[in-house]
Amino acid sequence: MKWYEAISKIDRRIIYLFLTIFVILPFFVPFKLRQNIMPQTQQLFDFVESIPPHDKVVMISFDYTPQTMPECHPMAIALLKHCFARNIPVLGLSFDIQAPGLAVEALTTVVEELNHKASTHDDSLFYGKDYVYLGWKSGFTAAVLDMGESIAGVFPRDYFGHPVDSLPLMQKTRNYKDVAIAIVLSASAYPEYWVLYPQSRYGVKIGAGLTAVMAPKYYPFLQTGQFSGMMSGMKGAAEYEHLIVEKGYAEKLGRAETGMNSQSIVHLLIIIIIILGNIGFFFTRKDQKQS
Amino acid sequence: MSHDPWIWIGALLTLMIFSFLYKDNPFYKFAEHLFVGVANGYYIVFYWQNALMPNLFEPLGAGNLVYLVPLLLGLMYFARFIPKIGWLVRIPIGFMIGWGAGISIPAHFQAFVLRQLQGTIITPQSFSNPIEGVWAVIILIGVICTLVYFYFSKEHKGILKPVSRLGILFIMIGFGASFGYTVMARVSLLIGRIQFLLGPWLGLIE
Numbered sequence: 001m002k003w004y005e006a007i008s009k010i011d012r013r014i015i016y017l018f019l020t021i022f023v024i025l026p027f028f029v030p031f032k033l034r035q036n037i038m039p040q041t042q043q044l045f046d047f048v049e050s051i052p053p054h055d056k057v058v059m060i061s062f063d064y065t066p067q068t069m070p071e072c073h074p075m076a077i078a079l080l081k082h083c084f085a086r087n088i089p090v091l092g093l094s095f096d097i098q099a100p101g102l103a104v105e106a107l108t109t110v111v112e113e114l115n116h117k118a119s120t121h122d123d124s125l126f127y128g129k130d131y132v133y134l135g136w137k138s139g140f141t142a143a144v145l146d147m148g149e150s151i152a153g154v155f156p157r158d159y160f161g162h163p164v165d166s167l168p169l170m171q172k173t174r175n176y177k178d179v180a181i182a183i184v185l186s187a188s189a190y191p192e193y194w195v196l197y198p199q200s201r202y203g204v205k206i207g208a209g210l211t212a213v214m215a216p217k218y219y220p221f222l223q224t225g226q227f228s229g230m231m232s233g234m235k236g237a238a239e240y241e242h243l244i245v246e247k248g249y250a251e252k253l254g255r256a257e258t259g260m261n262s263q264s265i266v267h268l269l270i271i272i273i274i275i276l277g278n279i280g281f282f283f284t285r286k287d288q289k290q291s
Numbered sequence: 292m293s294h295d296p297w298i299w300i301g302a303l304l305t306l307m308i309f310s311f312l313y314k315d316n317p318f319y320k321f322a323e324h325l326f327v328g329v330a331n332g333y334y335i336v337f338y339w340q341n342a343l344m345p346n347l348f349e350p351l352g353a354g355n356l357v358y359l360v361p362l363l364l365g366l367m368y369f370a371r372f373i374p375k376i377g378w379l380v381r382i383p384i385g386f387m388i389g390w391g392a393g394i395s396i397p398a399h400f401q402a403f404v405l406r407q408l409q410g411t412i413i414t415p416q417s418f419s420n421p422i423e424g425v426w427a428v429i430i431l432i433g434v435i436c437t438l439v440y441f442y443f444s445k446e447h448k449g450i451l452k453p454v455s456r457l458g459i460l461f462i463m464i465g466f467g468a469s470f471g472y473t474v475m476a477r478v479s480l481l482i483g484r485i486q487f488l489l490g491p492w493l494g495l496i497e
Binding site for chain 1: 312
């Protein structure tokens with residue numbers, strides 16, 4: 001076998017082995033790659049920065065699944081830290097059937113961490129006052145449209161079974177007029193439906209945290225201003241982590257930032273493999289033409 | 292190393308699924324079938340507890356008889372299993388299509404057609420920042436050329452030929468960006484699993 005045939009027929013298991021090694025290596029040989037912040041992440045961060053404290057809520061729709069946790073969960077954590085650090089109340093909800101457990105975990109993790117650091121009663125976060133998780137609802141379209149009239153009408157009870165009207169935060173959050181922005185963390189088409197229904201009818205500002213696969217489809221929504229910002233994939237999450245650390249809202253970077261080191265190395269490997277494959281293909285075709 | 296049995300179950304199932312990368316084997320098959328079974332069980336119980344019970348059976352139990360209408364419409368879907376009354380299925384389907392079309396057609400036009408068209412319109416304001424202005428022109432050219440490429444009522448000859456060629460170029464750049472993002476997404480999933488194996492399971496990283 002000629003050299004160019006060999007490089008275009010590398011056993012896929014060898015490629016998997018190299019991929020695994022290249023993913024693991026950065027966890028044990030730490031290095032720092034400069035993180036440039038993409039404009040859409042900065043835009044979302046700036047929007048949250050512009051919301052006055054103790055005023056309107058940030059609605060976070062947790063619609064990701066366990067499969068896409070590495071991308072969307074760090075986004076949720078970073079976003080929650082940002083909101084709580086600025087005393088912006090958070091209203092969580094879900095429409096994806098697999099999401100409620102992950103939403104509760106994200107909220108619990110952040111609230112426990114911040115309450116552990118809190119020195120006074122006022123610094124602490126309280127369920128019902130600073131944040132509420134409404135839980136899951138079936139019938140997405142009807143639900144998001146009805147929330148424009150009354151959130152409590154769609155979610156009479158929260159995830160934990162409390163009557164929604166009894167929670168202090170919900171007494172001042174009646175409908176979308178009391179929502180500064182709805183940020184959809186999703187691994188499926190929910191963000192475009194948020195644009196389609198609540199934004200078209202009620203003018204709700206929409207932000208998004210998407211898996212990288214979905215990101216190219218959603219860039220046009222940024223350009224038209226239908227999205228007020230967007231985090232795309234693990235990189236978007238890492239950028240948001242970077243921004244909240246830079247502003248002093250968090251002490252250390254999260255999981256996405258450490259994962260991005262592996263991501264960068266693996267991208268180099270994939271670029272090399274693509275170049276090798278193309279060289280092999282080019283020479284093989286040239287050989288075939290000559291013979 | 293973790294002492295939590297759930298972490299061990301998660302880690303072993305992850306390794307079983309990864310074993311497929313070498314070749315198909317009984318461990319992979321076991322994990323795959325277990326996943327399908329657990330996922331189905333989860334969905335059935337979740338929908339029963341969180342959709343059917345609160346939205347249908349509890350109001351019915353409380354004597355709210357108007358809920359008989361959605362119950363009846365829902366049951367009509369099963370009519371297709373009985374050939375004699377199979378035509379009944381058209382009633383709920385017609386209801387859903389009517390409701391769905393009515394609610395989504397105006398919204399689609401507003402959000403996906405008119406707003407996207409607005410985004411391609413160049414105004415003097417587009418050039419308030421020169422770089423943004425250049426991008427606005429590129430977007431306009433990209434939209435026109437791509438639309439021309441998909442215009443099949445006239446043969447792509449004369450002026451249409453270079454314009455549609457340029458359209459292909461924009462489409463290819465789009466495909467390239469999608470591929471790059473897809474690679475990033477898939478690698479992210481692998482990183483997530485490796486973080487789980489090295490962290491909560493083996494305790495080698497924080």
